[in-house]
Amino acid sequence: MSTALDDHEPTLRVSALHALEYCPRLFYLEEVETLYVQDARVFAGRALHEVLEDEDDAMGVKHTLELESEALGLRGKLDALRRRNGRWLVIEHKRGRAKRDSDKRPIAWESDRLQVFAYAMLLEESTGEVVEGCRVRYHEDNAVVPLVLGVAAREEVRAAIARARLLRQSTERPPVTPDANKCVRCSLAPVCLPEEERLAKDPEWSAIDLSVKDLERRSLHVLSHGARIGKRSEELEIVTRTFATGETTTTRVGISEVGSVVVHGGGQISTQALHLCIDREVSVTWVTGGGRFVATAAAAGPTVQRRVRQYRALSDDAICLRLAKQLVHCKVSAQLRFVLRATRGEAAGRDAALDEQITGIRAALRAIARCEDTGALLGHEGDAARRYFACWAWMTREATDERLRYSGRTRRPPKDCVSALLGFGYALLLGDVTGAIIGVGLEPALGIYHRPRSSAPPLSLDLMELFRVAMVDMPVIASINRGQWSADDDFEIAGERVWLSDAGRKKFVGVYERRKAEEWRHSVVGYSLSWGRMIELEARLLEKEWNGAEGLFARFSIR
Ligand code: SF4
Known part of the structure; x- marks a missing residue:
């Protein structure tokens, strides 16, 4: 089988062949979508190689030789090689344990065999000598597995190279591996979301959280x-x-x-x-002193393939309407739940006016579910929003300073204290959402529901709808009811304009960041995660809506 490359086709990394054998989707995510995650396992693997390099130096072993072959279409960095009885011996080091045969003897995992054979073939190409001796050393159980590069093994490597090159040209992301155990050890699990994808296909699937908790970092x-x-x-x-x-x-x-x-x-x-x-x-967001979102800069995640799919999907009006309905339904449900929860104490003698607003929100929710066009959806969403904010009059404690009571949302500029708090909170949320969208590799300027109007990217405004209630409205009402705000000290009132003072902004950042760090059980995937990570999860679930695993985005509900 020929493996010679066409013009301009780059050589394949040997480690990509290892990924292909482990899981074709892993190969695709890394090689085509250029997704990499630097988690503890990757760092541990690197650390092992650094230690080994030191040890090998002491033993006179040649290591980390970089080779490339146009004829094979491969390139790679050998872990170690040794000269024994006039022949080369290629050694591959692995952190984990060896596979065991039926007699419990150590054998190499298929992907490791393929990798060490590919290195041996690269070495043959570069030295012109026959290389047959290979070894895989597993450090966790201290097992060394000797292997011989024979005719069948050479064919195996060539067939894998051909498969890899075909897959590299495909625009279709392979499905998740049927072997769920592989995902537990996979460094890309936090971005591949295999458990969530299994859940999308099988509602009975009990998803486990494969995210990397040690990567949670704070906002500065x-x-x-x-x-x-x-x-x-x-x-x-x-x-x-x-x-x-x-x-x-x-x-x-x-x-x-x-x-x-x-x-x-x-x-x-x-x-x-x-x-x-x-x-x-690390994303960087700029917010004006008055609390207006300006921009977010973030390292673009894997872009081209993801954006091509996003453009294709979001050019389809039916997909946009389906997602917009889901988005608006999720937001209005959250508004309704929050109102019911925050006015629970009123239940005995509930004000008829409050009841009327709640009934109206329920009717809007039913209408949203039946809605057939975006114009009507906007109307029902607007109606629900008016009623929701009207309910705020019942959600603050009797003793609250009049200046801290909600009297109708005003923006650019806010004209009351509550609007100033909401405006600042939404600006912080917009920054977080935009950073997550860019990081996931989506284009924030191409939205589902919102159209370009201001400097705020439409897709960010879309995704933000899911979090307004839980991450801004609820902490604002709770902090007002706790008496956390002073209209005199935390706000600057200049005529009709109201801004947060320096002290007020500092206080609000604390309220918002505490909320972001709070853990909450996602009602769809079934595991707990912080609100900050929820934003990224929903951005990834959105991307899956047009990648064969729809039905999970914007489905969660708040308690
Ligand atoms: S998480 Fe599982 S399905 Fe996804 S790339 Fe890794 S092994 Fe494959």
Whole structure:
């Protein structure tokens, strides 16, 4: 079988062949969609190789030889090789355990065999010598498996290369592997979401959480007006100045601890710091001093293939309407649940006016489910929103300062304290949602439901609908009812304009970030995760809606 490359076709990495043998979808996600996750397992694998390189040096073993062959269509970096009795011996190191045969003897896993054989063939090509001896060493159970590169093994490698090249040209993502155990050990599980995809196909499937919890990092809000964010090695350095005294304060935060940076007001971030953030997949959002979202910069995830599919799907009016209905239904359901929960105490002698609003929201929900066009959907959503906010009059405690009672939403500029809180909260949420969309590899400018109107990307506005109630409205009402806000100290009132003061913004960031970190059991996938991670999960579930695993996006409900 010929493996010679066509013009301009890049060689395949040997590790990609390993991925292909392990799971064709893993190969596709890495090679075609260029998705990589740097999780603890990947770092552990790297650390093992570093240790081995030191050990091997001491033993006089040649290691990490990089080879490429146009004839084979392959390239790769050998873990180690040794000269024995005038012949080369290729060695592959693995962190885990060997497979066992029926007599419990160690044997190599299929993907590891293929990998070490491919390296041996590369070595043959480069040295012109026959290489037959191969070994895979499994460090967890200290097992060494000897292998011989024979005729059948060579054919196996060539067939795998041909399969890989075919799959590389395909626009169809392969299905998840039927062997769910493989997913537990797969570094791409947090972005592939195999359990969620199984659930989409089988509602009885009990999904387990394969996300990487140790990658949860915090948001860094830089609130001081004259603050400067610079880079010091692997740290962000924030320098703030007290205007009255001219004193400066310097704080440093390791980039590995940061998930996103939010620059408020007139804060500055240096090009070097921005590069560090983008390089480490830390999104940066700018919000004006008045609490308006400006922009988000984030490392674009795997883009081309994903965006091509997104354009194709969202050019279809039927798909857009289906998703828009789901989105609006999810949001209005959350509004209804929140109103019912927050007015529970009123139940005995419930105000007839409140009941009328609740009945109206229920009717809007039924109409949304039956809706056949976007125009009508907008009408029902608007009706539900008016009724929902009208209910806020019953949701704050009697003793609340009149200035902190909701009196109708106003924006650009907000004209009351509650509108100022909501506007600021939605701006922070928009930044988080936009960062997640870009990170997942989708185009924020191409939306389902919202049309381009302002600087806010339409898809971000769409996705944000799912989280407005849970991540902003609920904490705002709860914090007002706890008496957390002072109309005099936390707001700046200038004529008809109301802004959060410096103290108010700082307080709100605390309220919002605490909510983001709160864990909540997702009613569809069945496992618990923080609200911050929920945003990313829903962005990934949205992408699956046009990739053969629909039915999970925007289905969750709040308690
Ligand atoms: S998570 Fe499972 S299905 Fe997805 S790439 Fe990995 S092994 Fe394949």
